[in-house]
Amino acid sequence: MPDQADEEALSPATLVDDLAAKIRDLIMAGEIPIGGQLRQADLAATFGVSRTPVREAIRQLQSGGLIAVHPNRGAVVRVPAPWEVREAYEVRAELEALAARRAVSRITREQLDELEVSNREMYEHSAAQSAGEQAPTHRRANDAFHTLITEISGNARLGRTIEDLNGAFPRNVSSQLIVTDSRHRDENFAEHERIVAALRAGDADAAAEEMRVHVIKAGDALARWYEQRSSTVFSG
Amino acid sequence: MPDQADEEALSPATLVDDLAAKIRDLIMAGEIPIGGQLRQADLAATFGVSRTPVREAIRQLQSGGLIAVHPNRGAVVRVPAPWEVREAYEVRAELEALAARRAVSRITREQLDELEVSNREMYEHSAAQSAGEQAPTHRRANDAFHTLITEISGNARLGRTIEDLNGAFPRNVSSQLIVTDSRHRDENFAEHERIVAALRAGDADAAAEEMRVHVIKAGDALARWYEQRSSTVFSG
DNA sequence: CATGTACTCTTTGGATCCAATAGTTCGAAG
DNA sequence: CTTCGAACTATTGGATCCAAAGAGTACATG
Incomplete structure (x- = not known):
């Protein structure tokens, strides 16, 4: 809204x-x-x-x-340098941590359930279509999880800033990562669950910290992908 | 660089x-x-x-x-609503706090001195020209203080994000504030000094927290200004 | 055979032209 | 006198035109 x-x-x-x-x-x-x-x-x-x-x-x-x-x-x-990705995700981690912290005191039971359901759906969905090419769907679901939390945080500018940050890199690759790599997928799911748990417990510090490490890890994975592929991108 | x-x-x-x-x-x-x-x-x-x-x-x-x-x-x-200013400055506070935290382990003696000197100069300069119209000069000096810290933090994206945040509002008013109101000026100076002290002491948590409250306060002042003036802006 | 230079061709960048839109003002009718 | 409506005007929005710049290529020359 x-x-x-x-x-x-x-x-x-x-x-x-x-x-x-x-x-x-x-x-x-x-x-x-x-x-x-x-x-x-x-x-x-x-x-x-x-x-x-x-x-x-x-x-x-x-x-x-x-x-x-x-x-x-x-x-x-633009082809982002890996360090650019790391920098951006460090900023994003800080902001999403803030969003999670703010969300603690505002989130409702229904929203908590919604988060859990959407996370579970995302997991099952991407597991079923493993190595499939339906990455965009998965990305949308993953984004929905984070977007919901920032919306709950009640700071529109915060949401906009995070969006700008995400908008700086092509994100089809980041979704490919999770769909392709089953370990990443499992970890992603587990991290989301820990975030929801912290939110449910009303532990602001924990929620912020869980979110921070989650985003940092995602950034690391994305940066590594760029490291590997950066040389081959130009050739084709 | x-x-x-x-x-x-x-x-x-x-x-x-x-x-x-x-x-x-x-x-x-x-x-x-x-x-x-x-x-x-x-x-x-x-x-x-x-x-x-x-x-x-x-x-x-x-x-x-x-x-x-x-x-x-x-x-x-755009005429920003006061709540928009508060939202933006809450985000900015978080980011500048991160910058200060990161700067602790990277800042040099010379840079610490530079911060202190520039802060002192800014104070004396604006005190001398109190109620004068040389606000832009003051703004530049104030910006230099913050910019230097974010530069030292070593995260270019962080600096860019903060800049974008600042760029969302006309800032001539915020500098007018400090130049006009002597209490604001004194507080601003003292807060800057506390930040430098924390940086010098190598206390990352303190530096981050001092910076956060400093930025939040600045945002509050700016938001209040908009609250007062918002009704009269249109008439002229 | 290699290298340097000039030419061409593709693509962007800036200016001008015309259409579309919204606000404003003037007028007429109730 | 007020209100509704229509035309006018100021300004933006989109298309087209022409100039400029860079890259690639081909040709000529050492």
């Missing part, structure tokens, strides 16, 4: 914003690969508009840090 | 970025007042360019949340 109100006040959905969102989704879904070029003419043709709004959408995306614009060379999907 | 590298990778300075920076400065300096309209034609004429790059710059600024774009009605400098 605060998100909606915020969006309302910031920018009632217009065409450029829609374009920016669509392009972002394309990148997040991996349809435009890391390091891939964003040609204005192509995008314009794809969405059936002229280049002008596309350019504005690109400028909008540029601020987020998801893409890099080289003068006269066009925009590319 | 990481900032420069970041900026390099993200977007080597181009004309649109310069425009965005200039417009941002205009807003931050208060030359375009809160709630003021940003007419594309005017800005274009002011900077001697066409409307096209101005539009892109506006889109870039829009992402930061400093301005709000109403479809077909143009962009205005």
Whole structure:
């Protein structure tokens, strides 16, 4: 609800914003690969508009840090260095820890159950489709878990900041990680459960700390992935 | 240094970025007042360019949340609600606390002295020009204090996130606050000194906590200012 | 055969043009 | 006198046009 109100006040959905969102989704879904070029003419043709709004959408995306614009060379999907990922996730960990801490005193029984159910569903879902290509579904479910907690925290700016942080990297890879690697999947599930337990116990410090280590671990995994793949991304 | 590298990778300075920076400065300096309209034609004429790059710059600024774009009605400098300020400063407090905590183990003697000197200079400077209109100078000095600590923290993303947070509100008012109100000025000075003391003592927890309360207090003051003025801003 | 230079071609960047939209003002009718 | 409506105007939004810049290639020359 605060998100909606915020969006309302910031920018009632217009065409450029829609374009920016669509392009972002394309990148997040991996349809435009890391390091891939964003040609204005192509995008314009794809969405059936002229280049002008596309350019504005690109400028909008540029601020987020998801893409890099080289003068006269066009925009590319940024390939984050592993240390950048670690840095961002350290910040995100701090913020999500704050969200968890704030959520303790506000969360309801129903919301606690909702978290537990959604976590369980996510686990069973991804276990069933192990090595399947339905990663986006899983990502959505994983995001829902974290988003719900930040929403409960009642600080809209906090949610927005975390979103911006997440929006800085293509996240299809992070979901691939969990779906592919069964150990990661199990750990992820267990960590979520510990977070819910701390929230249920009303232990703010524990909830914050559990959340912090959980996010740091996720960041580490993602950073390692980039370390491995960073050299091969360019070749194909 | 990481900032420069970041900026390099993200977007080597181009004309649109310069425009965005200039417009941002205009807003931050208060030359375009809160709630003021940003007419594309005017800005274009002011900077001697066409409307096209101005539009892109506006889109870039829009992402930061400093301005709000109403479809077909143009962009205005957002008037933040007091609760938005409080929310943002709560997030900022958490992040600056993290920065202070990280800085403890990295800061050098010279940097500690530098912080102390710059704080003292800022105090004397603003005391001398009390009620004067040289607020921007003071703001710069105050920013330098915080910026130095976040730089020392060694996490570039952390610095960028804090900057984004600060960039969401016109800050000429916050500097006016300290210059005008002598009590605020004294408290600000004392808080900075306590932070430096904690850093010097190598007490990470204390440094983080001092920083947190300092930022929260600053946010409170800013929010109160907006509460008082919010009704009169529109009339002029 | 290698290397340097010039040319071409692709893509971005900025300016101008026209359409669409919302606010405002003026007028007419109740 | 008030209120509703319609036209006018100021401003944004999208498309098109042309210039500029960079990369790749081909050709010529040492």
